[in-house]
Amino acid sequence: MYKDVLQPVATNSESTNRDKAIVTIRNGSKEYTMKEKPSSLVPQHAQPTWDTSCYNYYKKKHLKSQREIQQIGCDSKLPKALIIGVKKCGTITLTQFLDLHPQIETISGLVFNPHVFVDDWVKQMPLSTTEQITIVDWPEYIDDMKLLRYISNVIHDLKLIVILRDPVKRAISDYVHVSVMLRTRPDLKQLATYRYHKRTSQNITVYKGYEMLGNFEETITDNHGNLNTSHLFIQKGIYIKYIKNLFQNVDGNRVLIIDGDVFKKYPLLALKKVEKFLRLSDFFMDKHFYFDSRKGFFCANVTGREDTKCMAANKGRSHPKVNDLGMKHEKSISMISGVQLIGGGHVM
Incomplete structure (x- = not known):
């Protein structure tokens, strides 16, 4: 399975618009490139809005009234994607920014218990609409391949997002x-x-x-x-052990790897990759992010989402x-x- 997922890097003459690299991995003298799905496979949606969300976002994210939730048709459901680490590579910030997409609801730090019924997993999920997907992040998942394989077998269409940075x-x-x-x-x-x-x-x-x-x-x-x-x-920081183990246990078409150092400098590039990978509407734009020179990192500026601005205070430490x-x-x-x-x- 591993060799089917990683392919030698193509030369410029061999590259096509249909065969773009998500990430290039170099292991010793060998280079491998993961491929993204052709953009033609991504369904076209109307620009999503927050009007039909299950939550209000004034200053702080909170549930709408019970009557509104019933009218909208909010419910909890299993996640479509996990952001699985590695620790201190940008997992939480990536989750916070993805939560700004109207088609995504996120929850952080949730560890699935393999000894309970799947219905109990569902009860832990945030409410979402039929037009939304749920994403769970927990950077320690990549350390527990047995649990990750079990979750992937239970949730058959689950996709995995790995974020790495300079070790x-x-x-x-x-x-x-x-x-x-x-x-x-x-x-x-x-x-x-x-x-x-x-x-x-x-x-x-x-x-x-x-x-x-x-x-x-x-x-x-x-x-x-x-x-x-x-x-x-x-x-x-020995990433190769995670990568090999991951592709030996999970179909590579369900995995997206993101360079955390690029994400820190150009968050929009990473978020557009995730949109395409998860087959979501084209939402994120340049205007949604600005660089705060005092803090030293990018902050969000999404109209209607005043609840999320910048990384938490304990992020971006010197x-x-x-x-x-x-x-x-x-x-x-x-x-x-x-x-x-x-x-x-x-x-x-």
Whole structure:
């Protein structure tokens, strides 16, 4: 199945409008390109609006009255797509922006329990109309292929969206996130354990499998000064293990891979890819997003959706400068990821 999904990159003379790349993956000396479906397969819809949604969006998203919900015909249903990670690659922001599409209802952080009836899954879904689809995001899904395969077998037309980014940036972002959580959340800090680290004469903080030292460089380095490839910050950036496992278990036509670094700089490009992949109406436009120079990232500006503006306050945190030791390991981290996302232009 894996070899049927990934194909060698075509030369310019071989490329056609019918055969555009969603993402190019480089593994060693080999390159692979995933193909998107021809645009002619995407049904044409009238421009969607918020008039028939199950929710009101003034300042905060909230359900309409029971009478309006019944008139509209709102109901809960199984998702048509999962955004499955990887952690700290932009999963939540992608979900927030997709929720601005009138044909999409989203829910974040929902973990499906394989030991309950499917009807119980449905009860956890947001209300939606017959013209809408539901999308669930949870960046840890990609770590549990057994559960993901089970969900895909239950929901036969389910599509999967994977967002990846530069593995070095991902590792640093993950380190900053865990550090801030332990520093600002006493309840989480109480869950951590500690042990002495002889090389640095410091205590190692152990939290949910993460071992934290004084700074990023010391955290990812072993006792001999080499990159600790077994560290969780590094392991989560070895994307090739996820990609291979995914395509060995799920039909590749149901998978879309997005470059998270391109998404951060040009969110519209990624959102248009998702629209086409999910066969939705052509909704997102340039005017829906603007760059906030103070925050350092894009914010939404969709009329009628004042409930969603920018990423959450805990997103877009500044990263510490990496010293010479960290710089030494950057190339190693990139190499062991096994995947090189070739962004730019319309390629993701």
